[in-house]
Amino acid sequence: MTTQETTRATTAATPDVDHKPRFNLQSVGMYVLLILGAFISLFPFYYMFVQSSQPSNEVLRFPPHLWFGDAAWSNIKGLWANGFGRSLFNSAFIAIVSSVLSVFVASLAGYAFAKFRFPGRTLIFGLFLLVLMVPYHVTAVPLFKMMADLRIILRVLIYIAFAGICAAGIVFMVRKLPRNPALLVGGGAAVGLLLVGLLLLNPALNTYLLSLSLPSWLSTYQAVILPALANPFGIFLMRQSMQAIPDDLLDAGRIDGAGEWRIFWTVVLPTMRPTLAALGIYSFMFQWNNFFWPLIVMRETAMETLPVRINALVGLSIIDYGQLMMGTALTTLPIMLIFLAFQRQFISGAMAGAVKG
Amino acid sequence: MDPEVLNQPPRRDWRFWRQTTPYFFLTPALLLFMIFMAYPIISSLLLSFQSQNNPTGGFSLDNYQRLLGDRTFRKALTNTFFLLAIQVPLQLSLAMVLAVLLNNAVIKFRGGFRLIYFLPSITALFAVALIFKLLLNDEKGLINYVLNSIGLPSIRWLTEPWTAKLSLVMAITWRWTGYNMVIYLASLQSIPTELYEAAELDGANGIDRFVNITLPLMRPTILLTTVLSTIGTMQIFDEPFLLTRNGPSNETLSVATLLYRTAFQGAEFNYASAIAYAMVLIIAGFSLLQFRIAQRGED
Numbered sequence: 001m002t003t004q005e006t007t008r009a010t011t012a013a014t015p016d017v018d019h020k021p022r023f024n025l026q027s028v029g030m031y032v033l034l035i036l037g038a039f040i041s042l043f044p045f046y047y048m049f050v051q052s053s054q055p056s057n058e059v060l061r062f063p064p065h066l067w068f069g070d071a072a073w074s075n076i077k078g079l080w081a082n083g084f085g086r087s088l089f090n091s092a093f094i095a096i097v098s099s100v101l102s103v104f105v106a107s108l109a110g111y112a113f114a115k116f117r118f119p120g121r122t123l124i125f126g127l128f129l130l131v132l133m134v135p136y137h138v139t140a141v142p143l144f145k146m147m148a149d150l151r152i153i154l155r156v157l158i159y160i161a162f163a164g165i166c167a168a169g170i171v172f173m174v175r176k177l178p179r180n181p182a183l184l185v186g187g188g189a190a191v192g193l194l195l196v197g198l199l200l201l202n203p204a205l206n207t208y209l210l211s212l213s214l215p216s217w218l219s220t221y222q223a224v225i226l227p228a229l230a231n232p233f234g235i236f237l238m239r240q241s242m243q244a245i246p247d248d249l250l251d252a253g254r255i256d257g258a259g260e261w262r263i264f265w266t267v268v269l270p271t272m273r274p275t276l277a278a279l280g281i282y283s284f285m286f287q288w289n290n291f292f293w294p295l296i297v298m299r300e301t302a303m304e305t306l307p308v309r310i311n312a313l314v315g316l317s318i319i320d321y322g323q324l325m326m327g328t329a330l331t332t333l334p335i336m337l338i339f340l341a342f343q344r345q346f347i348s349g350a351m352a353g354a355v356k357g
Numbered sequence: 358m359d360p361e362v363l364n365q366p367p368r369r370d371w372r373f374w375r376q377t378t379p380y381f382f383l384t385p386a387l388l389l390f391m392i393f394m395a396y397p398i399i400s401s402l403l404l405s406f407q408s409q410n411n412p413t414g415g416f417s418l419d420n421y422q423r424l425l426g427d428r429t430f431r432k433a434l435t436n437t438f439f440l441l442a443i444q445v446p447l448q449l450s451l452a453m454v455l456a457v458l459l460n461n462a463v464i465k466f467r468g469g470f471r472l473i474y475f476l477p478s479i480t481a482l483f484a485v486a487l488i489f490k491l492l493l494n495d496e497k498g499l500i501n502y503v504l505n506s507i508g509l510p511s512i513r514w515l516t517e518p519w520t521a522k523l524s525l526v527m528a529i530t531w532r533w534t535g536y537n538m539v540i541y542l543a544s545l546q547s548i549p550t551e552l553y554e555a556a557e558l559d560g561a562n563g564i565d566r567f568v569n570i571t572l573p574l575m576r577p578t579i580l581l582t583t584v585l586s587t588i589g590t591m592q593i594f595d596e597p598f599l600l601t602r603n604g605p606s607n608e609t610l611s612v613a614t615l616l617y618r619t620a621f622q623g624a625e626f627n628y629a630s631a632i633a634y635a636m637v638l639i640i641a642g643f644s645l646l647q648f649r650i651a652q653r654g655e656d
Binding site: 037060062118142226 | 376378379381382383386389392394397400404454455461463464473474476481483484485491492494496497498499502506531539588592598599613616617620621629633641644
């Protein structure tokens, strides 16, 4: 908008250059190109909706239908008979929960990176950034093994706890005891002992883990939700916009005696609403459209998400194209509606996604 | 309680909390990151260095050796490179043309056009694949109908090696052009109009202005979109999996669909991990190369 206005203002000031909007051959050509582009953008959607209202045997007719048929309702009923309702619920549940939780987790972490200085900050943030470059297919095999065998997750958790204790010990020593070599040596020995202890305990840990019988997480909601929460991109986005919050505002809260949690909840989050919305929509869309990972972990029909269910319909020996297109249309429609309602957040989320690379 | 006591700040406590607060805020993200990101990335690397036939036999380069001689992997790689070579320049130049057109103040309904062009890029990839599967159907697709009605023969879009690849290019271009256009448009709008006016006074025509003003100033954005599209195309999965089902005879097999097939249909986890790391190396190499080229261009 503003660019347009400045353009007009400057043209008014320079009478030598004639910028007056007019219908010459050139602008007609530009409109033709733009409208052709718009047609190509929109037509596949139209075709999808048209075909979703055709009975199955009419979809691949020659010449193809270009106007709506009367089988929309029977296609929907057919889809429901094929377990579509359950998939719709699964998709919606996964997308909503992921979006809420990932906004929460990312805003907490983004706040820590943006507004606190603490030992390890650069290191941890650097690790997050590094991982942005890694294609997510790389994690698929180990993640699948973890979901199939929870003992792996338990083992990782135990290792993390040990590493955390050691790291906290080292940080404590470096920060608090620099002037006393005896204490430093003692602390170092303690951390060393802890590590040796971990090595010695490892066989015991192995036998303990083997004795456990844990349920598998394959075909569960958490198998799809949890990996998506480990999203460095969201943290990066939140950090960027939280840096704009003035420190004085937070300090004012602290002087008034508000706890750190209350400051975060009542001062920081409300000012972040646009970014929260952008990230929330981005996460929702990611999970709603996600195909690769749910295809791998959702192995029971009742737990399939929409894309996986529709893929299963494509795999049938007799493909009901009317139903298939209705399923595709019903999957696309909610995202389109959200897009039309929250255009700005949507585009800013996508543009922020451009930083992701 | 005594108001005097309340007014005394609990000093030691406060300092402790002040110093540990960021770690509390960071804990959920850090835990999730370590369990579901860092561990799988490391574990995948370790898996790739364990022989597929003898996983407990310690460090081995078997998988990478096998990768070098694997015809199917080479095929997936050439297919993906082919898509890359056609698809990235095509989609980015289309996006640039549309962005330049839309940046023109003469055009009305610019917001509307932008909205329409952006619409495909919010659509699920699997939906794009299925819609194009119908449009491009070998016997009864709409595109072939249009070709027939202007007197051209039908094309077997999804079952011939070349046309199947072109079909993928079409579907991907349709999905992503608007996305890149919005990025270009934002970048175009940050170029001061005075530059164009000065050039116009000097007698530069539209193409001169584009080559000498727009392109140089847009260099960082063009680099960004090139890197993003390259990374995206290298990882392509949904389209070949659904639109062409990797066929005909692996002609549209991509690295990611090969990875899926190896790991989750063939249960060769170690070999699949080696494929994944080959993908990481190639993506990193490409990104580095593109940054180098961009830097050289600047000198």
